[in-house]
Amino acid sequence: MYDGGDHTPKLLPCSHTVCLHCLSRIAASQTRDTGSFRCPICRELITIPRGGVSALPPSFLVNQLLDLMSRQRREVIPKCSVHINQELLFCETCDTVFCTLCTGGSHSTSGSSCEHTIIPFSIAIKRMSEILLYKANECISKLSQARDAVTQELHRLDLATEHCLDQVNRTFQDVSALVEHRRQEMVAAVGTACEEKRKVLEEQLALIEGEKNKVERECEGLQYQVEVRNITQRIGSLSEKLDAAGTLGEPRENAFLTCDFTHNDSYATLETALSKLGRVRTSTTFPSLCTAQLNSPAVVQLQTTAVLHTVDYHGNPRTSGGDPVTVEVLPLGDTGSEPAALDFQIEDLEDGTYRIKFRSPTAGRYMLKLSVFERPIKDCPLFFDVTEHNNPTAMYGSRGSGKDEFLQPVAIAFDESDGGTVYVVDTGNSRIKVLTADLEFVRHIENEGLAGRSCTGIAVSNNGLVIVNWRTKTVTELSPVHGDTLSKFSHNAFQLPVLTPEKSGRIIYTFLLFKPGLHHCPVTNKPNFRSFFGYTVESEESLYMSSPL
Known part of the structure; x- marks a missing residue:
């Protein structure tokens, strides 16, 4: 707004009017050694006079208009309709217009206006x-x-x-x-x-x-x-x-x-x-009403899942997928360099919701940017903290030899075919503890393959449980109900065998046993195999077991 100070209107040779303050900034940024600048309106080159931009002539027309407006403002003074010469007053507290003569000096009913x-x-x-x-x-x-x-x-x-x-x-x-x-x-x-x-x-x-x-x-x-x-x-x-x-x-x-x-x-x-x-395909998704939140607290090196819920313009949840979702997960910090975005996966559930999965490499504060149709969602970006502490959601057991106690538990297996039964190798007590999916005790399993407090691995097969004993170098398949031995074998090439399950589908059915320090070689590339109850053994270096499908 033009005034008589820093914003004095100045007339340029191109007939355009610009305030003194703006001209000073333009001249400071453009002149350098040229002694000229360009009009911000028509871009004509203007030469700065010897006295600087303040020496430019004032805009007579604009100054006349300013004076006219100032006089009009002074002349427009609301007066009381009854007392013509009495100026009206306004109470900001009561939001009321009044005349002191009409109200007897006070507009309030209490007669006091000292706090107004x-x-x-x-x-x-x-x-x-x-x-x-x-x-x-x-x-x-x-x-x-x-x-x-x-x-x-x-x-x-x-x-x-x-x-x-x-x-x-x-x-x-x-x-x-x-x-x-x-x-x-x-x-x-x-x-x-x-x-x-x-x-x-x-x-x-x-x-x-x-x-x-x-x-x-x-x-x-x-x-x-x-x-x-x-x-x-x-x-x-x-x-x-x-x-x-x-x-x-x-x-x-x-x-x-x-x-x-x-x-x-x-x-x-x-x-x-x-x-x-x-x-x-079209979509009625309205990005600025869509929301996202993390399913659980973010933990370092563990998969974190954020769920995006899409809605339409009226706020109704969407029931179909296919929207182009853009994701960016960035760490926040004072590193001084551009942070590297994390890798992520987007899973379209085809019901209007999307799962964004990623892993945070370090602890700290992170930022999740989500957009649909390249338009940000509500409350975007989403800030969250990643912690190094993975607090357990459920706990079971203590040290000892009782029903709910362990001594050196070393391995665990899950049988998803019967609702997620949990099998824990309690090596120190030479037994297997059977728990429900909710970590409630069911029974103990004892077997000769667990003897010597030396069982190091367990996995679920199609017929039952498979355990390995490093001391006796014996692999035993046993019943998960009574613990009866179904079959077992050993091999003279075993040295401290361990059991590594690889999960595929519902049942874990592939296992690998090997000597420490030796790399496993594919069975198909080696001769001299012997078969033991449906498994294949390599006679020199390793054992590769594949239970019958």
């Missing part, structure tokens, strides 16, 4: 006008931003439409090319079949013409024959040719040639496939 803020009504009008103008400008700014956002979205919609149409055209061009290729194959097949038949028939026709010409030549001069013997020979020869002509009378090929498109369901399948080829 009283100002001239003209000043109150000016303040409210300024507030109104500020709110109006703010509203206009917001609406302008909204207009730009919608315009940009319309532009992106046009680009997406062009991309979709291009995809449609290219896809159907590919389909047309496939159809054309098949048409050419059919045309070639028809031509080949026709040529094969034509060749046979033309060969037969040539044979017939040859025989006919031969008979015609032999028949020349027969009426002049007088020797009976020659006539008889000719009659016999012609009889033979007549019999041969009978065999040539029927075409050796036929003219049957047709294209059959009803011998299978290919035509109907093609029609059905074309009716299902492609789809137009």
Whole structure:
């Protein structure tokens, strides 16, 4: 706003008016050694006078307008309608306009206004006008931003439409090319079949013409024959040719040639496939109402899952997926360099929710940025802390030899086929403790394979449990109910064998035993294998066990 101080209006040679404060900043940023700057309105090059930008002439017209507006403001002083010369006052506390003469000096019913803020009504009008103008400008700014956002979205919609149409055209061009290729194959097949038949028939026709010409030549001069013997020979020869002509009378090929498109369901399948080829996907997701949160506290090196819930413009949850979700997980800190984003995976649950999975390498504060259609969701970015402490969600047991106690528990296995039964090798007590999925005690399993407090591994097989004893170098398969030994074996190549389960599907069914310090070699590359109850053993270095599927 122009005034008589730092914001004094200055007239430029290009006839534009700019305040002194703005000119000083522009000149300081543009002049350097040139002694000139460009008008911020028309970009004309302006030479700075010897006295600097303050030496530029004032804008007479703007100053006249400022004076006129100042006089108008001084003249507009609200007066009481009853007491014409009495200026109206305004109480900011009560939000009331009053005249001191009309109210007897106080506008309040209590007669005291010492705690009320009283100002001239003209000043109150000016303040409210300024507030109104500020709110109006703010509203206009917001609406302008909204207009730009919608315009940009319309532009992106046009680009997406062009991309979709291009995809449609290219896809159907590919389909047309496939159809054309098949048409050419059919045309070639028809031509080949026709040529094969034509060749046979033309060969037969040539044979017939040859025989006919031969008979015609032999028949020349027969009426002049007088020797009976020659006539008889000719009659016999012609009889033979007549019999041969009978065999040539029927075409050796036929003219049957047709294209059959009803011998299978290919035509109907093609029609059905074309009716299902492609789809137009849209979405009603409204990003600024979508929310996201972490499923559980984030722990270093453990997988963290954030769930994104999408809703439409009315706040109703979305029931389908397919939205383009953009994710960025960044650590926050004073490293001084650009932080490296974490790797992540997005899982579309096809019900309007999305799982974002990632692992934080170090403890500290992190930031999760989520956007849909390249527009940020509500309360984005999401800040969270990653801790080094993984607090247990459930605990069971203590040190000892009782029902709920352990001595050196070393291995654990889960049987998901019966609801997640937990098997814990309690090596110090030479037993297996069986727990429910909720860590409630079920029973103990004892077996000779657990003797010597030397069992180091356990896994679930199709038939029961498999344990390994490093001291006795024995692998035992036992019943998970009574602990009876189902089968067992050992091998002279074992040295401190251990058991490493690899989980696949519901049941763990692949195990690897090896000597420490030696690398496992694929069984298929080594000879000299021996089989033990459905497993395969390598005689020199390692044992690779695959239970029957």
